[in-house]
Amino acid sequence: MTSKLTAELVGDTQLRVTRRFAAPPDRVFRAHFEPELVKQWMLGPPGWTMPVCEIAPVVGAQLHFRWDKSPGEGFSMRGTILELDPPHRSLHSEFFEVPGATETIVETRFVAEGTGTRLELVVTYASKEARDAAMSTGMMDGMESSYARIDDLFV
Amino acid sequence: MLEALREGPQSVATLSAVAGIAQPQTSKHLRVLRDAGLVGVTPDGQRRLYALCAEPLRELDEWLERYRTVLEANYARLEALLARDDDDRNASPTPQKKERTRDLQADSRTRR
Numbered sequence: 001m002t003s004k005l006t007a008e009l010v011g012d013t014q015l016r017v018t019r020r021f022a023a024p025p026d027r028v029f030r031a032h033f034e035p036e037l038v039k040q041w042m043l044g045p046p047g048w049t050m051p052v053c054e055i056a057p058v059v060g061a062q063l064h065f066r067w068d069k070s071p072g073e074g075f076s077m078r079g080t081i082l083e084l085d086p087p088h089r090s091l092h093s094e095f096f097e098v099p100g101a102t103e104t105i106v107e108t109r110f111v112a113e114g115t116g117t118r119l120e121l122v123v124t125y126a127s128k129e130a131r132d133a134a135m136s137t138g139m140m141d142g143m144e145s146s147y148a149r150i151d152d153l154f155v
Numbered sequence: 156m157l158e159a160l161r162e163g164p165q166s167v168a169t170l171s172a173v174a175g176i177a178q179p180q181t182s183k184h185l186r187v188l189r190d191a192g193l194v195g196v197t198p199d200g201q202r203r204l205y206a207l208c209a210e211p212l213r214e215l216d217e218w219l220e221r222y223r224t225v226l227e228a229n230y231a232r233l234e235a236l237l238a239r240d241d242d243d244r245n246a247s248p249t250p251q252k253k254e255r256t257r258d259l260q261a262d263s264r265t266r267r
């Protein structure tokens with residue numbers, strides 16, 4: 001399953017992720033911008049919850065996501081939608097409220113591929129130093145868990 | 156060059172041949188890699204051998220691997236949701252508009 005996903009560093013300041021989906025771009029796009037859909041999948045490792053999920057498919061909309069491992073123990077992400085071209089592309093800022101994190105700009109493309117979608121995410125950090133720092137923050141530590149049950153997620 | 160170093164310590168001459176660039180350029184490149192802490196050098200008789208410093212690369216690989224795992228957990232759920240959504244849509248249309256309006260109002264109330 002992981003062969004569908006790629007995540008790699010690009011140059012000094014970027015991180016690029018790609019993932020293919022069987023559903024067409026308009027549906028993958030919607031699942032990224034409607035809170036009632038987002039909070040069903042953007043949960044991180046098993047056992048985490050998403051008590052706050054604020055997002056709207058509108059330029060200027062403020063994003064606020066929060067993930068908890070147990071009540072009150074977790075972290076937030078805030079950001080702003082900067083550009084939107086449904087269902088093809090979006091640009092937003094995001095800031096994880098964890099030590100060492102800095103604001104990043106995320107460009108998301110929903111590219112039609114056959115009857116499905118190739119999702120492309122490019123995360124741009126302010127500098128190489130910022131990217132290095134992000135890779136050593138507790139962001140990942142906080143989300144680390146056992147993924148033994150990951151196959152259960154597939155229906 | 157990094158690929159060749161993955162196989163073990165190499166001399167400048169070997170790396171120069173592998174990379175297809177002149178030795179002075181190879182040395183210059185190696186200096187950059189050394190400054191970045193990616194490559195170390197040890198004397199071997201008359202020549203010097205360059206080797207990968209495993210630590211930074213391994214840390215990076217581990218970080219990316221964990222990042223992939225967290226993302227894939229999300230995307231696997233999204234994939235399942237889209238598949239389920241497909242079934243729902245075939246069965247009955249959902250009141251999406253109404254839901255969205257309510258969430259937008261919730262969003263504006265809690266905005267800082």
